[in-house]
Amino acid sequence: MSARMLVVHRRPPYGTSHAQDAMEAVLASAALGVEVAVAFVDDGVWQIVAGQHPGDTGLKDFVPAFRLLPELDVGPIWVERESLQRRGIGARQLLLPAQVIGARALARRLDLYPVVIEL
């Protein structure tokens, strides 16, 4: 029996619905009492770069949902250091307080979650 889940955001915020699908799964699961952690890796780190206005493109504005995560007790919120570095993104550019973590350390954390959903 486990009520713990890690949702890995791996895809860019635009071009597919993956970012939105992942966020909806996070919000609903957290609201229903599942202990949800999230990790942003690869192009998924673009999802939490500040200064985005998805609404300008006619898409649903996902930014407010990200800001809600800490209030909904979602955590830890990890962002992979190497993914940020490769893209020239600094931790201060992120729109939510995420814990910057190295790839190896993050891989060890993955083992702690019986359910990992990657979108």
Add this chain to the structure above:
Amino acid sequence: MSTPAGSPRTLGLVVLSGPYQHQSADTALRFVRAALARGHRVSRVFFYADGVHVANRLAVVPADDRDLQRAWSTLASEHGVDLAVCVAAALRRGVIDAAEAARHGRDADNLAPGFRITGLGALAEMVRDADRVVVLGGGG
């Protein structure tokens, strides 16, 4: 896990990608059959994102190809596997049952037998109750 290797487990599955373009619905089907054959319990299969298209009974598949919707419906009727389709993902893709069609003023419904439309709560519940959850698809 305290359960010894090889003993029966309760499994849950998540299907994230659409049928035919992606093979996650094929793989999930074979996985469920294999698990049941080995005596495991499959508590639920949760269809999310484009995975919900599997539940469209209006899909017409050429005779020389596999009919995924029919295969899943058969699995549900023969083994009682709960096929849960995410309501938010399904409705925006036009996968709809009679009740939702009536509620939203649509003139038809297309949910295949053996599937049921439900909320993301069914995913949370499955995560809580299953010994293992296998996630197929996504990321493509």
